[in-house]
Amino acid sequence: MNIRLTADGRAVDATLNDSAAARDFAALLPLTLNLSDFHETERISDLPRPLSTAGAPRSAEPKAGDLAFYAPWGNLAIYYRNAPRADGVVILGRLAEGGAEVLATAGRVTIER
Known part of the structure; x- marks a missing residue:
């Protein structure tokens, strides 16, 4: 499924995978979320x-450009840098080329189908 994330007037396309978590995430759309930085690696x-x-x-090793769900905290993670393998990370999909750089400093994002 294709989705679009818009921050600061800039749109980034992304593709969700065919997992139960990604389908559940898509059911929440559209969403507007406030983002904060976590470990200079991801916006959450x-x-x-x-x-x-x-x-x-049980775990995943997120790469820059991945969209993920961190199950222990119940939050969305938008990775703009690679991160080490971590328990509870569920990859939802992938940003289009260049999308991680656009969202690396975003404070607010709207996500829609």
Whole structure:
């Protein structure tokens, strides 16, 4: 499924994978979220509710450009740098080329189908 993230008037396309978590995330759209920085690696925001993690791997090694759900905290993560493997990270999809750089400093993002 294709989605669009818009921050500071700049649009970034992304593709969600075919996981239960990604489908559950898509069901929440459209969303407008306030983002904060986490470890100079990702932009994060709380989601309105936890996503399904049925069938998800126990851990993932996120790369710059990945959209992910961090199950222990219930938040969305938009990675602008590579991160080490971590338990509870569920990859939801991937930003289009250059999208990580656009969103690296975003304070607010709107996500829609």
